[in-house]
Amino acid sequence: MSRLLLKRFLMGATLGAACLAGTAFAADLDVGDEVITVSPAPVKDGKATKLEVPEGTTLTVVKVNGPWLAVEVDREGETVSGWIHEKHIKPKSGPVAVAEVIPESEVTPERLTQLFRRALLSAEVDKDNDVRVEEGGVKVFVRVDKSRKLLVFLGAWHLKEQVSMEDKLRLMNRWNDDLIFVRFCVPKDDTLWCDYFLPYEGGVCPRHVLAAYRLFHKVMTGAPTTQDPDDIVGEK
Secondary structure (H helix, E strand, O other): OOOHHHHHHHHHHHHHHHOOOOOOOOOHHHOOOEEEEOOOOOEEOOOOOOOOOOOOOOEEEEEEEOOOOEEEEEEEEEEEEEEEEEEEEEEEOOOOOOOEEOOOOOOOHHHHHHHHHOOOEEEEEOOOOOOOEEEEEEEEEEEEOOOOOOOEEEEEEEEOOOOHHHHHHHHHHHHHOOOOOOOOOEEEEEEEEEEEEEEOOOOEEEHHHHHHHHHHHHHHHHHHHHHOOOEOOOOO
């Protein structure tokens, strides 16, 4: 396997693990954060159940250990300490419910726009039915490819006209070799294009989509400033 393919494989595996975790978000919580039970939740001490907390109960995180959260529950004036599994809870606040999964049939430009806006990003559906996300002056387009069940992240830079095609292709090859996650190409002499494909067959978790967007945006902003020593790239 080539170095480039290996790097892309590892990046895809990392994102896949985040999505397969589904509700595995306890590690993102800090001591003092509030959570809400989404189902009756047993409070454990080892294998023993000390009590069961009703659905809709607000709890404060005391400690985090993998998927388990240490909490303190008031029971008839007595504080009971124990552990609750993250599958029984959700964050009380935050822009995105990280345990959510978008069903395959609901992966649409409109649903993605809602997701990005909930994450406090500027997003809208454009005339081509792509989702345009703009952040820090950088535009990322997300296309729903229904025939292949793919989310396609797209971005482009303008290439300076006075630069030779040989130098432009050399830059493209260097970025493909040195940068992970995205694919670069030069479809015409004044444009450098990049894309990334995220499968959504069977559904996709919002956390996975946002993680892919963040990494793609990072490449879009960082590549021209750190990987273009010959000043070939113009405006995005």
